[in-house]
Amino acid sequence: MSIASTFRICPTTGLKVDRSAENLIKANAVVAVVFLLIGGLFGLSIALTRWPAVHLLPADWFYLALTAHGFDVLLAWIIFFEMAVLYFASAVLLNCRLAAPRWAWTQFGLMLVGALMANVAVLQGNSSVMFTSYPPLQASPWFYLGLILFAVGALIGCAVFFGTLVVAKDEKTYEGSVPLVTFGAVTAAIIAVFTLASGAIILIPTYLWSIGLISNIDPLMYKLVWWGMGHSSQQINVSAHVAVWYAIGAMVLGAKPISEKVSRMGFLMYILFLQLASAHHLLVEPGISSSWKIFNTSYAMYLAVLGSMIHGLTVPGAIEAAQRARGFNKGLFEWLRKAPWGNPAFSGMFMSLVMFGFLGGISGVVMGTEQINLIIHNTLYVPGHFHATVVAGTTLAFMAITYLLVPLIFRRHISFPGIARLQPYVFGIGIAGISLFMMGAGTLGVPRRHWDITFADALTSFQFSPAAFLMLALNGIAACMAAVGGAMYILVVVWSVFLGRRIGDTEKVQLGPATGSQAAAAVASYGNEGTLKIPGTVVLVGVFLVSFILYYYVNWKYVAELWPLK
Amino acid sequence: MAITPPSERIWWKEPIHKVELIWVIVAFLWGLTMFFTMIWWHAFGQQNMSNEAYRIQPFQYAEKVDKMIAEHTVRQEGAFPVVKPPPGSDVYMMGRVYMWWPMLELEKGQTYRLHLSSIDLQHGFSLQPLNINIQVHPGYESVMTITPTSSGEFGVVCNEYCGLGHHTMTGRIYVVDRS
Numbered sequence: 001m002s003i004a005s006t007f008r009i010c011p012t013t014g015l016k017v018d019r020s021a022e023n024l025i026k027a028n029a030v031v032a033v034v035f036l037l038i039g040g041l042f043g044l045s046i047a048l049t050r051w052p053a054v055h056l057l058p059a060d061w062f063y064l065a066l067t068a069h070g071f072d073v074l075l076a077w078i079i080f081f082e083m084a085v086l087y088f089a090s091a092v093l094l095n096c097r098l099a100a101p102r103w104a105w106t107q108f109g110l111m112l113v114g115a116l117m118a119n120v121a122v123l124q125g126n127s128s129v130m131f132t133s134y135p136p137l138q139a140s141p142w143f144y145l146g147l148i149l150f151a152v153g154a155l156i157g158c159a160v161f162f163g164t165l166v167v168a169k170d171e172k173t174y175e176g177s178v179p180l181v182t183f184g185a186v187t188a189a190i191i192a193v194f195t196l197a198s199g200a201i202i203l204i205p206t207y208l209w210s211i212g213l214i215s216n217i218d219p220l221m222y223k224l225v226w227w228g229m230g231h232s233s234q235q236i237n238v239s240a241h242v243a244v245w246y247a248i249g250a251m252v253l254g255a256k257p258i259s260e261k262v263s264r265m266g267f268l269m270y271i272l273f274l275q276l277a278s279a280h281h282l283l284v285e286p287g288i289s290s291s292w293k294i295f296n297t298s299y300a301m302y303l304a305v306l307g308s309m310i311h312g313l314t315v316p317g318a319i320e321a322a323q324r325a326r327g328f329n330k331g332l333f334e335w336l337r338k339a340p341w342g343n344p345a346f347s348g349m350f351m352s353l354v355m356f357g358f359l360g361g362i363s364g365v366v367m368g369t370e371q372i373n374l375i376i377h378n379t380l381y382v383p384g385h386f387h388a389t390v391v392a393g394t395t396l397a398f399m400a401i402t403y404l405l406v407p408l409i410f411r412r413h414i415s416f417p418g419i420a421r422l423q424p425y426v427f428g429i430g431i432a433g434i435s436l437f438m439m440g441a442g443t444l445g446v447p448r449r450h451w452d453i454t455f456a457d458a459l460t461s462f463q464f465s466p467a468a469f470l471m472l473a474l475n476g477i478a479a480c481m482a483a484v485g486g487a488m489y490i491l492v493v494v495w496s497v498f499l500g501r502r503i504g505d506t507e508k509v510q511l512g513p514a515t516g517s518q519a520a521a522a523v524a525s526y527g528n529e530g531t532l533k534i535p536g537t538v539v540l541v542g543v544f545l546v547s548f549i550l551y552y553y554v555n556w557k558y559v560a561e562l563w564p565l566k
Numbered sequence: 567m568a569i570t571p572p573s574e575r576i577w578w579k580e581p582i583h584k585v586e587l588i589w590v591i592v593a594f595l596w597g598l599t600m601f602f603t604m605i606w607w608h609a610f611g612q613q614n615m616s617n618e619a620y621r622i623q624p625f626q627y628a629e630k631v632d633k634m635i636a637e638h639t640v641r642q643e644g645a646f647p648v649v650k651p652p653p654g655s656d657v658y659m660m661g662r663v664y665m666w667w668p669m670l671e672l673e674k675g676q677t678y679r680l681h682l683s684s685i686d687l688q689h690g691f692s693l694q695p696l697n698i699n700i701q702v703h704p705g706y707e708s709v710m711t712i713t714p715t716s717s718g719e720f721g722v723v724c725n726e727y728c729g730l731g732h733h734t735m736t737g738r739i740y741v742v743d744r745s
Contacts, residue, residue, distance in 0.1 A: 060730055093569055130727050134688050136704060176575045180568040219688055219703045246568035256567050260577040262586045284700045286619035286708030294604045302597025309593040313586065370604050371613055377699040378690045378725035445697040447725030451733040458734040459645055459665055462694055462721025538585055562698055564612040564713040
């Protein structure tokens with residue numbers, strides 16, 4: 001087999017692209033988008049049911065839709081897309097052939113079968129146990145089996161990724177160390193192995209329990225181990241979307257990390273500490289000591305939060321340095337004002353960065369504080385938080401990089417560029433609304449996963465404040481806006497991929513103002529205060545820190561007003 | 567660039583940018599502050615989760631609840647007995663599909679040992695509008711010391727999904743001024 005038959009040379013980047021890696025990236029990305037569509041529709045129907053004036057679905061359908069929504073977007077959309085990111089960050093960025101493409105297709109097949117099995121089980125109506133499936137609530141065995149197959153498939157994908165790294169090293173397809181983006185992907189894959197192993201450890205006995213071979217699953221143990229998968233898998237997303245931020249900064253603006261050492265340290269913190277996050281779900285559980293809770297919920301003194309705060313500085317810092325090197329030097333923020341806001345890859349990425357930090361990051365640390373969790377646990381604040389991290393953060397970042405993957409990997413021009421330009425704003429603002437209004441409702445005590453907060457059918461009633469109902473209505477409106485943004489994304493991407501204008505084999509693609517050879521040269525060497533000033537970023541992170549501190553202590557004040565409890 | 571190998575092969579010996587170094591130190595110190603705030607609140611704050619919990623068979627817990635109801639019921643409200651145990655005593659609330667059982671009447675400013683458990687699935691004890699939320703597991707009985715400092719009628723809703731009737735699961739706690 002000659003090299004020419006399996007590789008093509010990318011005319012834009014000069015990288016050698018392995019055809020089998022390319023096909024796998026395409027397959028995983030397409031299936032991911034299909035699940036985004038299905039899961040997104042379930043999500044919209046949930047928001048419209050919560051909106052008291054609409055109250056769309058009957059109760060049983062509401063709980064079914066919630067279960068399906070959680071699985072389809074939180075697992076299927078994101079992990080299929082992450083498989084594409086892993087293959088891209090290994091085979092494509094390292095100029096290398098994909099190790100074991102047959103195993104990679106096994107990954108794809110198993111994950112697809114697992115996802116369909118879980119969906120069918122949920123749609124049959126006897127597995128409305130929520131995405132978390134806490135025992136003793138029991139789903140159909142097919143639900144657990146689907147999850148297990150899905151997890152095994154993803155595990156195989158990680159193995160192919162690691163194999164590709166070994167092949168690249170062995171065949172010397174790159175010089176020196178792996179690129180930062182690949183390093184981020186390695187972080188994601190290492191956490192994924194931990195995550196999927198936790199999933200297997202708890203879901204296999206749960207499956208055996210559902211078919212009657214095991215008599216009892218301890219609910220507390222289940223929660224501890226299940227969240228080793230459930231929460232840690234969100235840390236895969238964090239690592240992957242931070243890697244995507246760096247990748248978009250590099251591809252669109254030629255941004256180079258301020259210093260490789262600090263950025264890589266940030267990723268290393270994730271590997272070392274993020275797995276402790278299972279504790280976030282156990283802060284108000286019986287039988288767990290406070291010292292265990294405090295140590296684990298803070299990721300051993302907030303060391304993983306430190307990792308994210310590092311990226312919060314280095315990602316915009318690298319962009320600022322690149323922009324200033326290109327001459328946007330006036331004042332504090334000319335670099336930001338003159339950034340390519342009409343380029344959906346950049347605007348999506350930057351909104352993802354800001355919303356992940358301000359909405360998702362701060363709310364996450366606040367609610368993960370042992371005592372503050374008392375006023376937040378299982379309220380709508382929780383989905384408010386994770387829609388800011390997983391949707392505004394991860395999903396928006398993945399949408400943004402799609403606008404680069406379509407021309408580079410699918411070799412098609414983006415169709416409807418006008419719609420594409422607006423899409424990140426419509427989706428981003430919608431999702432910011434969803435997050436904020438759910439957090440607002442949660443602060444007022446509205447429970448999550450609840451069909452009717454008027455308690456019309458309950459034996460004894462409770463009246464929530466009118467503000468809570470207003471929040472739910474606003475949430476419904478924001479969800480409609482996000483759904484429009486999601487539909488715009490799917491229209492643009494599906495149309496481009498299947499019907500878009502083809503890009504010729506030698507045609508270069510303009511990814512951003514800095515595409516091409518001058519990009520890398522634009523930024524001076526790292527660690528050099530003299531050539532590299534980032535005052536605008538310093539102001540941004542300063543604003544972030546002040547908001548963080550204020551919001552943190554405001555919540556302590558709320559806790560201090562509760563009935564004394566010990 | 568971030569998508570190419572580092573241009574300096576020995577990147578780990580490059581000096582760190584001053585801004586990065588300062589930010590890492592500031593962020594680390596903020597993390598330590600948050601960490602010690604939690605510990606500090608255990609020493610000086612009034613609101614902390616109890617570490618007291620016991621394993622218990624659901625039927626045993628139901629027996630304890632029944633005993634309290636038999637001894638201290640003061641009136642009936644619909645299907646619910648309203649129970650008013652003496653201040654300082656043990657009070658029980660039980661989660662089951664789909665009610666918080668029974669209703670309690672407590673005195674403002676008095677301290678009680680509140681026991682929570684479930685006899686079937688997991689439930690979420692959510693006291694509103696105070697917004698105190700505690701997870702309730704079958705097989706585990708958690709005990710906390712609680713001092714109502716405001717009087718009135720408080721709703722208990724369930725905020726852990728427990729089946730198709732989850733949204734109908736409610737209960738009530740009355741807090742009355744000291745007689």
